[in-house]
Amino acid sequence: MGRLNRVKWCLLGCLVVGLVFVGVSVFQPGRLTNAVRQVANNDYACKARALTEREAIEEPTLVEMVIESVGMSEVYPQPIVVLKEKAGERYLIISIGFAEANAIAVIIEGISVPRPLTSDLLCSIMNRLGASVNSIIINDIQERTFYANIVLNANWTEMKIDSRPSDAIGIAVRAGVPIYVEEAVLDKAGIKPGQDADGYIIMR
Template identity: 40%
Template sequence: MIELLVESVRINLKTQQRVVVLKALDQERYIFIWIAHAEAYAIAVHLQKTSSPRPLTHDVMKNLIESMGGRVLRVTISDLVDEIFYSQIALDVEGKEIEVDARPSDAIALAVRVNSPIFVAEQVMERCGIDPKNTTSASSAESEKAEQRQADVDTDVVGAEATDVTMLKERLSQVEDELRKAQARLAELESQ
Protein backbone atom coordinates (compact mmCIF):
# COMPACT_ATOMS: atom_id res chain seq x y z
CA MET A 1 0.00 0.00 0.00
CA ILE A 2 1.12 3.54 -0.79
CA GLU A 3 0.07 6.38 1.49
CA LEU A 4 -1.46 9.44 -0.17
CA LEU A 5 -2.02 13.07 0.72
CA VAL A 6 -4.85 15.16 -0.66
CA GLU A 7 -2.98 17.80 -2.62
CA SER A 8 -5.93 19.76 -3.97
CA VAL A 9 -9.39 19.82 -5.49
CA ARG A 10 -9.56 21.36 -8.95
CA ILE A 11 -12.08 22.02 -11.70
CA ASN A 12 -11.85 21.34 -15.42
CA LEU A 13 -13.20 24.51 -17.01
CA LYS A 14 -14.09 22.76 -20.26
CA THR A 15 -16.29 20.12 -18.65
CA GLN A 16 -17.01 21.66 -15.21
CA GLN A 17 -15.95 18.35 -13.68
CA ARG A 18 -14.14 18.35 -10.36
CA VAL A 19 -11.04 16.31 -9.64
CA VAL A 20 -9.31 15.47 -6.39
CA VAL A 21 -5.55 15.30 -6.78
CA LEU A 22 -3.84 12.79 -4.49
CA LYS A 23 -0.05 12.68 -4.13
CA ALA A 24 2.00 9.74 -2.91
CA LEU A 25 3.52 10.63 0.46
CA ASP A 26 7.12 9.67 -0.36
CA GLN A 27 7.11 9.88 -4.17
CA GLU A 28 6.40 12.30 -7.01
CA ARG A 29 3.39 10.27 -8.16
CA TYR A 30 -0.17 11.45 -8.39
CA ILE A 31 -3.65 10.02 -8.84
CA PHE A 32 -6.53 12.04 -10.24
CA ILE A 33 -10.05 10.99 -9.29
CA TRP A 34 -12.97 12.76 -10.95
CA ILE A 35 -15.65 13.49 -8.35
CA ALA A 36 -19.05 15.16 -8.07
CA HIS A 37 -19.53 18.78 -7.09
CA ALA A 38 -20.89 18.04 -3.59
CA GLU A 39 -17.94 15.86 -2.62
CA ALA A 40 -15.46 18.32 -4.15
CA TYR A 41 -17.04 21.08 -2.07
CA ALA A 42 -16.95 18.92 1.07
CA ILE A 43 -13.24 18.17 0.62
CA ALA A 44 -12.32 21.74 -0.35
CA VAL A 45 -14.20 23.25 2.60
CA HIS A 46 -12.15 21.17 5.00
CA LEU A 47 -8.83 21.70 3.20
CA GLN A 48 -9.37 25.46 3.31
CA LYS A 49 -10.16 25.22 7.04
CA THR A 50 -13.57 26.78 6.59
CA SER A 51 -16.91 25.42 7.65
CA SER A 52 -20.48 25.22 6.52
CA PRO A 53 -23.23 26.82 8.62
CA ARG A 54 -24.81 23.36 8.97
CA PRO A 55 -23.08 19.97 9.01
CA LEU A 56 -22.35 18.52 5.59
CA THR A 57 -23.01 14.83 4.91
CA HIS A 58 -19.42 13.89 5.72
CA ASP A 59 -19.56 15.84 9.00
CA VAL A 60 -22.65 13.81 9.87
CA MET A 61 -20.81 10.58 8.97
CA LYS A 62 -17.93 11.60 11.25
CA ASN A 63 -20.30 12.52 14.09
CA LEU A 64 -22.24 9.25 13.76
CA ILE A 65 -19.10 7.12 13.83
CA GLU A 66 -17.65 8.99 16.81
CA SER A 67 -20.93 9.09 18.76
CA MET A 68 -21.17 5.29 18.47
CA GLY A 69 -17.65 4.90 19.86
CA GLY A 70 -15.99 4.15 16.54
CA ARG A 71 -13.08 5.71 14.78
CA VAL A 72 -11.80 5.74 11.23
CA LEU A 73 -8.54 3.81 10.95
CA ARG A 74 -7.80 4.38 7.27
CA VAL A 75 -9.23 4.78 3.79
CA THR A 76 -8.00 2.48 1.05
CA ILE A 77 -8.43 2.94 -2.69
CA SER A 78 -8.26 -0.71 -3.57
CA ASP A 79 -9.22 -1.21 -7.18
CA LEU A 80 -9.91 0.37 -10.55
CA VAL A 81 -12.43 -1.41 -12.80
CA ASP A 82 -13.66 0.13 -16.06
CA GLU A 83 -12.23 3.51 -14.94
CA ILE A 84 -14.23 3.37 -11.68
CA PHE A 85 -12.27 3.52 -8.45
CA TYR A 86 -13.28 1.35 -5.49
CA SER A 87 -12.46 2.11 -1.88
CA GLN A 88 -13.07 0.99 1.67
CA ILE A 89 -13.25 2.81 4.98
CA ALA A 90 -11.67 0.78 7.80
CA LEU A 91 -13.36 1.46 11.15
CA ASP A 92 -12.50 0.41 14.68
CA VAL A 93 -15.77 -0.31 16.49
CA GLU A 94 -15.36 -1.63 20.03
CA GLY A 95 -11.97 -3.11 19.20
CA LYS A 96 -13.24 -4.84 16.06
CA GLU A 97 -12.06 -3.74 12.62
CA ILE A 98 -14.86 -3.33 10.10
CA GLU A 99 -14.46 -2.40 6.42
CA VAL A 100 -17.22 -0.44 4.70
CA ASP A 101 -17.43 -0.11 0.91
CA ALA A 102 -17.51 3.54 -0.17
CA ARG A 103 -17.01 5.80 -3.14
CA PRO A 104 -13.49 7.24 -2.99
CA SER A 105 -14.85 10.79 -2.94
CA ASP A 106 -16.93 10.09 0.17
CA ALA A 107 -14.12 8.16 1.82
CA ILE A 108 -11.65 10.99 1.16
CA ALA A 109 -14.08 13.64 2.42
CA LEU A 110 -14.42 11.64 5.65
CA ALA A 111 -10.68 10.95 5.93
CA VAL A 112 -9.73 14.63 5.78
CA ARG A 113 -12.23 15.36 8.58
CA VAL A 114 -10.86 12.72 10.95
CA ASN A 115 -7.20 12.97 9.89
CA SER A 116 -7.03 9.31 8.94
CA PRO A 117 -4.46 8.06 6.45
CA ILE A 118 -5.42 7.41 2.83
CA PHE A 119 -3.79 4.53 0.98
CA VAL A 120 -3.85 3.24 -2.57
CA ALA A 121 -3.12 -0.33 -3.63
CA GLU A 122 0.16 -0.60 -5.51
CA GLN A 123 -1.55 -2.14 -8.57
CA VAL A 124 -3.90 0.86 -8.76
CA MET A 125 -0.96 3.27 -8.55
CA GLU A 126 0.81 1.27 -11.26
CA ARG A 127 -2.24 1.45 -13.55
CA CYS A 128 -3.24 5.07 -13.17
CA GLY A 129 -0.58 6.86 -11.17
CA ILE A 130 1.13 9.76 -12.88
CA ASP A 131 4.77 10.58 -12.46
CA PRO A 132 5.32 14.03 -13.99
CA LYS A 133 8.91 13.07 -14.80
CA ASN A 134 8.17 9.63 -16.23
CA THR A 135 4.90 8.26 -17.58
CA THR A 136 6.46 5.07 -18.96
CA SER A 137 5.51 3.02 -15.87
CA ALA A 138 1.94 2.62 -17.14
CA SER A 139 0.99 0.82 -20.34
CA SER A 140 0.96 2.91 -23.51
CA ALA A 141 -2.84 3.38 -23.58
CA GLU A 142 -3.01 4.04 -19.85
CA SER A 143 -0.04 6.40 -20.15
CA GLU A 144 -1.88 8.40 -22.82
CA LYS A 145 -5.00 8.57 -20.61
CA ALA A 146 -2.87 9.66 -17.65
CA GLU A 147 -1.15 12.35 -19.73
CA GLN A 148 -4.52 13.62 -20.95
CA ARG A 149 -5.89 13.73 -17.39
CA GLN A 150 -2.76 15.62 -16.31
CA ALA A 151 -3.10 18.03 -19.24
CA ASP A 152 -6.80 18.61 -18.50
CA VAL A 153 -6.01 19.48 -14.90
CA ASP A 154 -2.86 21.51 -15.62
CA THR A 155 -4.47 23.69 -18.26
CA ASP A 156 -7.38 24.49 -16.01
CA VAL A 157 -5.69 25.36 -12.71
CA VAL A 158 -4.93 28.97 -13.59
CA GLY A 159 -8.28 29.31 -15.34
CA ALA A 160 -10.08 27.88 -12.30
CA GLU A 161 -8.45 30.46 -10.05
CA ALA A 162 -9.39 33.22 -12.49
CA THR A 163 -12.94 31.88 -12.68
CA ASP A 164 -13.16 31.84 -8.88
CA VAL A 165 -12.03 35.47 -8.75
CA THR A 166 -14.48 36.44 -11.48
CA MET A 167 -17.34 34.65 -9.74
CA LEU A 168 -16.47 36.31 -6.43
CA LYS A 169 -16.35 39.73 -8.08
CA GLU A 170 -19.73 39.12 -9.72
CA ARG A 171 -21.23 38.00 -6.41
CA LEU A 172 -19.73 41.02 -4.63
CA SER A 173 -21.28 43.27 -7.26
CA GLN A 174 -24.67 41.57 -6.73
CA VAL A 175 -24.41 41.97 -2.96
CA GLU A 176 -23.44 45.64 -3.30
CA ASP A 177 -26.40 46.19 -5.64
CA GLU A 178 -28.76 44.48 -3.17
CA LEU A 179 -27.31 46.63 -0.37
CA ARG A 180 -27.92 49.84 -2.35
CA LYS A 181 -31.52 48.76 -3.00
CA ALA A 182 -32.05 47.91 0.67
CA GLN A 183 -30.59 51.26 1.76
CA ALA A 184 -32.84 53.12 -0.70
CA ARG A 185 -35.88 51.20 0.55
CA LEU A 186 -34.90 51.92 4.17
CA ALA A 187 -34.51 55.65 3.42
CA GLU A 188 -37.90 55.59 1.69
CA LEU A 189 -39.54 53.94 4.72
CA GLU A 190 -37.88 56.35 7.15
CA SER A 191 -39.14 59.38 5.18
CA GLN A 192 -42.76 58.23 5.41
Protein backbone atom coordinates (compact mmCIF):
# COMPACT_ATOMS: atom_id res chain seq x y z
CA MET A 1 0.00 0.00 0.00
CA GLY A 2 2.85 2.39 0.89
CA ARG A 3 4.41 1.95 -2.55
CA LEU A 4 1.04 2.53 -4.24
CA ASN A 5 0.57 5.75 -2.30
CA ARG A 6 4.01 6.97 -3.33
CA VAL A 7 3.18 6.30 -6.98
CA LYS A 8 -0.07 8.23 -6.64
CA TRP A 9 1.71 11.21 -5.06
CA CYS A 10 4.35 11.18 -7.83
CA LEU A 11 1.65 11.18 -10.50
CA LEU A 12 -0.15 13.99 -8.70
CA GLY A 13 3.08 15.99 -8.52
CA CYS A 14 3.71 15.55 -12.25
CA LEU A 15 0.14 16.66 -12.95
CA VAL A 16 0.58 19.80 -10.84
CA VAL A 17 3.84 20.70 -12.62
CA GLY A 18 2.17 20.16 -15.98
CA LEU A 19 -0.75 22.40 -15.00
CA VAL A 20 1.65 25.13 -13.86
CA PHE A 21 3.45 25.09 -17.22
CA VAL A 22 0.15 25.18 -19.07
CA GLY A 23 -1.06 28.08 -16.95
CA VAL A 24 2.13 30.04 -17.48
CA SER A 25 2.02 29.39 -21.22
CA VAL A 26 -1.58 30.64 -21.41
CA PHE A 27 -1.48 33.66 -19.12
CA GLN A 28 2.21 34.63 -19.30
CA PRO A 29 3.62 33.12 -22.51
CA GLY A 30 6.54 35.53 -22.56
CA ARG A 31 7.85 34.27 -19.25
CA LEU A 32 7.81 30.65 -20.42
CA THR A 33 9.47 31.60 -23.70
CA ASN A 34 12.17 33.50 -21.83
CA ALA A 35 12.70 30.59 -19.48
CA VAL A 36 13.06 28.14 -22.36
CA ARG A 37 15.35 30.55 -24.18
CA GLN A 38 17.48 30.95 -21.04
CA VAL A 39 17.83 27.18 -20.70
CA ALA A 40 18.79 26.90 -24.37
CA ASN A 41 21.30 29.74 -24.08
CA ASN A 42 22.88 28.19 -20.99
CA ASP A 43 23.14 24.84 -22.77
CA TYR A 44 24.73 26.48 -25.83
CA ALA A 45 27.14 28.46 -23.66
CA CYS A 46 28.21 25.31 -21.83
CA LYS A 47 28.77 23.46 -25.11
CA ALA A 48 30.70 26.39 -26.61
CA ARG A 49 32.84 26.68 -23.49
CA ALA A 50 33.56 22.95 -23.52
CA LEU A 51 34.49 23.11 -27.22
CA THR A 52 36.80 26.08 -26.62
CA GLU A 53 38.50 24.33 -23.72
CA ARG A 54 38.91 21.13 -25.77
CA GLU A 55 40.38 23.08 -28.70
CA ALA A 56 42.77 24.85 -26.33
CA ILE A 57 43.95 21.51 -24.98
CA GLU A 58 44.37 20.04 -28.46
CA GLU A 59 45.96 23.16 -30.01
CA PRO A 60 49.29 22.06 -31.53
CA THR A 61 52.55 23.85 -30.85
CA LEU A 62 53.54 26.09 -33.76
CA VAL A 63 57.10 26.99 -34.73
CA GLU A 64 57.67 30.14 -36.78
CA MET A 65 59.84 29.67 -39.87
CA VAL A 66 61.49 31.97 -42.39
CA ILE A 67 62.43 31.29 -46.00
CA GLU A 68 66.12 30.46 -46.15
CA SER A 69 66.31 29.86 -49.88
CA VAL A 70 64.58 28.68 -53.01
CA GLY A 71 66.70 26.19 -54.92
CA MET A 72 67.04 23.09 -57.04
CA SER A 73 67.55 19.66 -55.54
CA GLU A 74 70.64 17.79 -56.74
CA VAL A 75 68.98 14.47 -55.99
CA TYR A 76 65.45 14.97 -57.33
CA PRO A 77 64.86 16.93 -60.55
CA GLN A 78 62.58 19.54 -59.04
CA PRO A 79 62.76 22.82 -57.12
CA ILE A 80 62.64 23.07 -53.35
CA VAL A 81 62.00 25.77 -50.79
CA VAL A 82 64.11 25.70 -47.64
CA LEU A 83 62.51 26.98 -44.44
CA LYS A 84 64.58 27.74 -41.35
CA GLU A 85 63.39 27.85 -37.77
CA LYS A 86 63.29 31.54 -36.83
CA ALA A 87 64.49 31.01 -33.28
CA GLY A 88 66.44 27.78 -33.80
CA GLU A 89 68.64 25.74 -36.11
CA ARG A 90 66.22 23.31 -37.68
CA TYR A 91 65.38 23.35 -41.39
CA LEU A 92 62.50 22.04 -43.44
CA ILE A 93 62.92 21.24 -47.14
CA ILE A 94 59.75 21.13 -49.24
CA SER A 95 59.56 20.09 -52.88
CA ILE A 96 57.52 22.48 -55.01
CA GLY A 97 56.72 23.04 -58.68
CA PHE A 98 58.78 25.13 -61.10
CA ALA A 99 56.06 27.78 -61.45
CA GLU A 100 55.62 28.09 -57.68
CA ALA A 101 59.40 28.28 -57.12
CA ASN A 102 59.71 31.03 -59.70
CA ALA A 103 56.76 32.94 -58.20
CA ILE A 104 58.19 32.80 -54.67
CA ALA A 105 61.64 33.86 -55.90
CA VAL A 106 60.14 36.77 -57.87
CA ILE A 107 58.28 38.03 -54.80
CA ILE A 108 61.32 37.67 -52.53
CA GLU A 109 63.55 39.52 -54.98
CA GLY A 110 60.95 42.23 -55.50
CA ILE A 111 60.92 41.73 -59.26
CA SER A 112 57.97 43.39 -60.98
CA VAL A 113 55.99 41.29 -63.44
CA PRO A 114 53.62 42.55 -66.15
CA ARG A 115 50.70 40.44 -64.98
CA PRO A 116 49.58 39.32 -61.49
CA LEU A 117 50.97 36.08 -60.12
CA THR A 118 48.59 33.51 -58.65
CA SER A 119 49.43 34.68 -55.14
CA ASP A 120 48.77 38.29 -56.19
CA LEU A 121 45.41 37.31 -57.61
CA LEU A 122 44.35 35.37 -54.52
CA CYS A 123 45.39 38.18 -52.18
CA SER A 124 43.49 40.71 -54.30
CA ILE A 125 40.35 38.55 -54.26
CA MET A 126 40.52 38.15 -50.49
CA ASN A 127 41.02 41.88 -49.97
CA ARG A 128 38.04 42.70 -52.18
CA LEU A 129 35.91 40.26 -50.19
CA GLY A 130 36.96 41.79 -46.89
CA ALA A 131 39.16 38.90 -45.82
CA SER A 132 42.76 39.08 -44.66
CA VAL A 133 45.50 36.48 -44.33
CA ASN A 134 46.62 35.93 -40.76
CA SER A 135 49.29 33.26 -41.26
CA ILE A 136 49.96 29.94 -42.94
CA ILE A 137 50.57 26.66 -41.15
CA ILE A 138 52.31 23.57 -42.51
CA ASN A 139 50.39 21.06 -40.46
CA ASP A 140 51.07 17.55 -41.74
CA ILE A 141 53.34 15.30 -43.78
CA GLN A 142 52.35 11.98 -45.30
CA GLU A 143 54.67 9.93 -47.52
CA ARG A 144 56.96 12.92 -48.22
CA THR A 145 53.97 15.12 -49.09
CA PHE A 146 53.42 18.20 -46.94
CA TYR A 147 50.03 19.73 -46.18
CA ALA A 148 49.22 23.30 -45.21
CA ASN A 149 46.44 25.63 -44.10
CA ILE A 150 45.97 29.29 -44.92
CA VAL A 151 44.54 31.03 -41.85
CA LEU A 152 42.11 33.80 -42.80
CA ASN A 153 40.11 36.41 -40.93
CA ALA A 154 36.76 37.21 -42.52
CA ASN A 155 33.77 38.90 -40.90
CA TRP A 156 35.45 38.65 -37.49
CA THR A 157 35.76 34.90 -37.95
CA GLU A 158 38.97 32.89 -38.26
CA MET A 159 38.93 30.10 -40.81
CA LYS A 160 41.48 27.66 -42.17
CA ILE A 161 41.69 26.82 -45.87
CA ASP A 162 43.42 23.64 -47.04
CA SER A 163 46.27 24.44 -49.41
CA ARG A 164 49.43 23.13 -51.00
CA PRO A 165 52.46 24.43 -49.09
CA SER A 166 53.84 26.07 -52.24
CA ASP A 167 50.68 28.15 -52.74
CA ALA A 168 50.43 28.93 -49.04
CA ILE A 169 54.06 30.07 -48.86
CA GLY A 170 53.61 32.26 -51.94
CA ILE A 171 50.60 33.93 -50.33
CA ALA A 172 52.45 34.34 -47.02
CA VAL A 173 55.36 36.05 -48.77
CA ARG A 174 53.07 38.33 -50.75
CA ALA A 175 50.89 39.20 -47.73
CA GLY A 176 53.85 39.52 -45.36
CA VAL A 177 52.43 37.15 -42.74
CA PRO A 178 54.17 34.52 -40.59
CA ILE A 179 54.91 31.00 -41.77
CA TYR A 180 54.39 28.34 -39.11
CA VAL A 181 55.11 24.62 -38.94
CA GLU A 182 53.55 22.34 -36.38
CA GLU A 183 56.13 21.05 -33.92
CA ALA A 184 55.20 17.45 -34.69
CA VAL A 185 55.90 17.99 -38.40
CA LEU A 186 59.23 19.66 -37.68
CA ASP A 187 60.20 16.84 -35.33
CA LYS A 188 59.39 14.31 -38.04
CA ALA A 189 60.81 16.00 -41.15
CA GLY A 190 63.11 18.75 -39.90
CA ILE A 191 66.88 18.55 -40.26
CA LYS A 192 69.81 20.23 -38.55
CA PRO A 193 73.03 21.61 -40.07
CA GLY A 194 75.33 18.80 -41.14
CA GLN A 195 72.55 16.31 -41.73
CA ASP A 196 71.77 14.89 -45.16
CA ALA A 197 69.30 17.32 -46.74
CA ASP A 198 69.03 16.07 -50.31
CA GLY A 199 71.60 18.53 -51.68
CA TYR A 200 70.40 21.60 -53.53
CA ILE A 201 71.73 24.54 -55.51
CA ILE A 202 70.69 28.01 -54.34
CA MET A 203 68.77 29.90 -56.97
CA ARG A 204 68.93 33.30 -55.31
